[in-house]
């Protein structure tokens with residue numbers, strides 16, 4: 035779709051590579067983690083576009099309560115770790131919500147009136163340095179495909 039790959043010099047379609055995820059960090063009541071998502075040349079795997087996403091979520095109740103029960107105690111430091119590698123998916127969403135016609139029927143929106151998005155998401159396990167496990171949280175972020183940064 036109009037992407038010329040500088041490596042193989044062809045007009046190519048793009049695939050998305052496995053996301054490159056940093057380790058999650060706990061800062062106060064927040065967990066944040068950087069994930070790099072790259073669209074690659076379907077022919078030669080050359081990198082064409084990237085998205086450096088920062089996924090953020092607040093701690094769950096379990097971790098918040100455990101923190102509150104053990105204030106200013108350096109034996110209780112909340113830690114976060116990926117449950118499994120985050121996943122990338124892409125999808126289309128209508129630019130405007132489809133409205134029912136006169137008969138009350140909502141017709142599917144044609145693709146040309148929809149926007150292409152990418153979403154990265156995953157589950158993060160929370161635990162305390164005292165050994166207590168504190169459940170998990172879900173993190174995600176999405177952008178329009180056109181908002182990826184060009185690498186070419």
Ligand SMILES: [Zn+2]
Pocket residue numbers: 039040041042043044046075076077078079080
């Ligand atoms: Zn290529």
Ligand SMILES: [Zn+2]
Pocket residue numbers: 100104109110111162163164165166
């Ligand atoms: Zn603890």
